[in-house]
Amino acid sequence: MSYFIEFRDVSFRYREDQPWVLKDVSFHVQSDEWLAIIGHNGSGKSTIAKLMNGLLLPQKGEILVDGVQVTEDTIWEIRKKVGMVFQNPDNQFVGTTVKDDVAFGMENHGLPRKLMVERIQTSLAAVGMSDYVAHEPHRLSGGQKQRVAIASVLAVAPQLIILDEATAMLDPKGRLEIMETIRNVQEDQDLSLLTITHDLQEVVKADRVIVMNQGSKWLEGTPRDVFSEKDKLRNIGLDTPFVTKLAAELSAAGLPIQREPLNHQELLEDLWTLHSKM
Amino acid sequence: MGSSMIIGQYVPGNSFIHRLDPRTKITIIFFFVLIVFFANSVMSYGLLTLFAVGSAVSTRIPAPYLIKGLLPVWFLIVFTFILHLFVTKEGEVLFTIFSFDFYTGGIIQGLAISLRFFLLILVTSLLTLTTTPIEITDAIEGMLGPLKKIRFPVHELALMMSISLRFIPTLMQETEKISKAQASRGVDFRTGSFKDRIKAVVPLLVPLFVSAFKRAEELAMAMEARGYQGGEGRTKLRELRIGKLDTYTYILFILLVIGLFLTRA
Numbered sequence: 001m002s003y004f005i006e007f008r009d010v011s012f013r014y015r016e017d018q019p020w021v022l023k024d025v026s027f028h029v030q031s032d033e034w035l036a037i038i039g040h041n042g043s044g045k046s047t048i049a050k051l052m053n054g055l056l057l058p059q060k061g062e063i064l065v066d067g068v069q070v071t072e073d074t075i076w077e078i079r080k081k082v083g084m085v086f087q088n089p090d091n092q093f094v095g096t097t098v099k100d101d102v103a104f105g106m107e108n109h110g111l112p113r114k115l116m117v118e119r120i121q122t123s124l125a126a127v128g129m130s131d132y133v134a135h136e137p138h139r140l141s142g143g144q145k146q147r148v149a150i151a152s153v154l155a156v157a158p159q160l161i162i163l164d165e166a167t168a169m170l171d172p173k174g175r176l177e178i179m180e181t182i183r184n185v186q187e188d189q190d191l192s193l194l195t196i197t198h199d200l201q202e203v204v205k206a207d208r209v210i211v212m213n214q215g216s217k218w219l220e221g222t223p224r225d226v227f228s229e230k231d232k233l234r235n236i237g238l239d240t241p242f243v244t245k246l247a248a249e250l251s252a253a254g255l256p257i258q259r260e261p262l263n264h265q266e267l268l269e270d271l272w273t274l275h276s277k278m
Numbered sequence: 279m280g281s282s283m284i285i286g287q288y289v290p291g292n293s294f295i296h297r298l299d300p301r302t303k304i305t306i307i308f309f310f311v312l313i314v315f316f317a318n319s320v321m322s323y324g325l326l327t328l329f330a331v332g333s334a335v336s337t338r339i340p341a342p343y344l345i346k347g348l349l350p351v352w353f354l355i356v357f358t359f360i361l362h363l364f365v366t367k368e369g370e371v372l373f374t375i376f377s378f379d380f381y382t383g384g385i386i387q388g389l390a391i392s393l394r395f396f397l398l399i400l401v402t403s404l405l406t407l408t409t410t411p412i413e414i415t416d417a418i419e420g421m422l423g424p425l426k427k428i429r430f431p432v433h434e435l436a437l438m439m440s441i442s443l444r445f446i447p448t449l450m451q452e453t454e455k456i457s458k459a460q461a462s463r464g465v466d467f468r469t470g471s472f473k474d475r476i477k478a479v480v481p482l483l484v485p486l487f488v489s490a491f492k493r494a495e496e497l498a499m500a501m502e503a504r505g506y507q508g509g510e511g512r513t514k515l516r517e518l519r520i521g522k523l524d525t526y527t528y529i530l531f532i533l534l535v536i537g538l539f540l541t542r543a
Contacts, residue, residue, distance in 0.1 A: 092500035103515035
């Protein structure tokens, strides 16, 4: 089993006189998996994202991307393989129109014009923004801008996409739009996905979840495993989804709920089959 | 602030002038501005006027837009005319008002200079009316290209211009938001003495600057994450290409120059 990204005892701090933001963190991202990193502000989760494509370099430990160590010399190759979508939809829109913005990354990597024109079409189609090719950013909603940002990343054909709190500044509708888009993209294309968030609702569809707390890896497992540790999560200030809370209350009230439900559907199934099991 | 907001004066269209390479437009306008000063006969002025008005009409831009472009200099044109009327004392006395003589030379000279002004403004405003700001930026980048040899940062300059253009609406929306937020806290932008109103702008500008710097920092990070490493080895999506249309335009312009020198007095 080869890992696409591997962190080996990575430590990082912004300045020598400041405390470590990350302390001896080790983990990996497999090819084609969806890994979610959760944690609240200051847990070091965004730092992890910036370390993955060389926006920051670690003081201790090493980071391997596709078998290559992240150093000053390799960052440009690595940035072709690792695409990133940031939090603020406005502050990552470089082009004057949607088309120009999608082209920006490709222009940087020196792709020929013919290929750019092709990929602008395919990547905008993948995020459902084909009708907005010539729109200026101020005519788009936050969710639409984030979709364009995803298309811009897709256009460079990376192997991993990092979404660093990409939905945090959106309204519920925009948030849904983005999660939907990501799911479609991940199903259609061969890529790994890393979502960084403090919203537990967003991690239920992930293959694996890492919980960060105070610069260290605190918990790792499937969403179901992680949610079953509700008390611990609450202790470090992370709120569990409504369904999880409801299930906890139900079992406290004496109903034997077998598994940790991830969504309404699962809880419903457990409840209506409950009687036949008893 | 919706789709109605257009930066600059650009009026969308698909006329022959709209489709010209922006570099061609800038070159022609530059030389037109030069040759206007060579006209000295009725015929030569007529030829230039025909060219300028003909170009303006061919853009199919509604007249109000063209007039709007001329408005700021309207006063200058009229003022020049009046100045010549009073100052130039050549030719015969045409008529006398309050014992002040008006000469034919004054009127002719005044008309000629005013016409020059009018032609200059009309032709230069055609550039901004038919070319998007981003096309002008591309043209500047293309035309300043040779300066790269003396290490002039042409690409960086063009990128700065295009990013500024892209952020104008964003910052305007932000200004609106901040001014509303400050107004809700009791800042009064509309009444009071001039000094008071200037003071009221401070709580508007400070947050705007802070957020602009924050945006700049985040944008730089996003650009870097997307592999931006300066102009070297970069390809371009927007391509400028000199086509047949441009060749015809140059030929037409050369004919105009020849015509001008033949009709000079």
